[in-house]
Amino acid sequence: MKAKELMDKEFVYLNCDDNVVEVSKVMEEIRRFTCPVVNDNKQLVGWITSFDITKGLREGNQKIKEIMSSYEEITTIHEDAPARLAVILTANNKFVTVPVINDDNQVIGMIRSCDIVELLSELYDIKVYKLYEAMQHQLKGVTWEELMSASALVSKKTTGVKISPEDYEANIMNATFGEAIWATGGLEKFFAGLISVGEMVIARKVGKARR
Structure with a gap:
């Protein structure tokens, strides 16, 4: 099984200039703890967690780019990588979500720990x-x-x-x-x-x- 077969294709992505308050409302509404930040070509440039949002609201930050993790800090997995690699990544690093990217560094899906647990329960x-x-x-x-x-x-x-x-x-x-x-x-x-x-x-x- 490859990563793209395990990933969730339904996800919300953010823009660097999105407003922190508005993003907090969206993340609360869709009940997500993490979201990728992409550019106009859907390429991954940053990462936001609910903790970043909480800190941003407390410190009065306005834009997502002020509080997001940089691309260099993000752990990703390629769509054609073995799905077991995603399992190891989430287990070793206690990740909630790992973004799945293609050859153009575009985010095409998310592998969440809950998806892995569901798969393992079936196995x-x-x-x-x-x-x-x-x-x-x-x-x-x-x-x-x-x-x-x-x-x-x-x-x-x-x-x-x-x-x-x-x-x-x-x-x-x-x-x-x-x-x-x-x-x-x-x-x-x-x-x-x-x-x-x-x-x-x-x-x-x-x-x-x-x-």
Whole structure:
């Protein structure tokens, strides 16, 4: 899944010269804590949060450009980036929203933490092996046996406990996504483990090809 498949295309954007008081009313009406600030070409130039608005009202600021975060301070995600990157960004940085941009730096959507929670709740009861099947599909030319072998090695490296590829396979056949998140210590660690498995499989394939 790519970021653009997870993003919300319905969002409000602001202009640098918008009035702080009027923006506060809009954000309250649409019940949003964050909004992107764009130029006339819809390119991202700034970011506003409800905290910025509160501070701006208290200090008597008039324009959004006086209180917004600059472009350099904003964390974005490209529309074609893996959706899991958005999950990691929000988890690591406790973001409420991450703006999605295209090649022209135009804001085309928002990925919100609530969207991620909703998606994860739908995935919670999915068996873990389904995720590994999806990974195998993405890693062209990798067999299931190679994937399980790499997974067992990554598991040993992470936990210090040796496990055979066969036992690892049995575990993921029975475990759900929710159980796996709990067992690995959180969503970030679970996905980090999957990434490590993918990297190891590729490295081993390259090593064999060079022999």
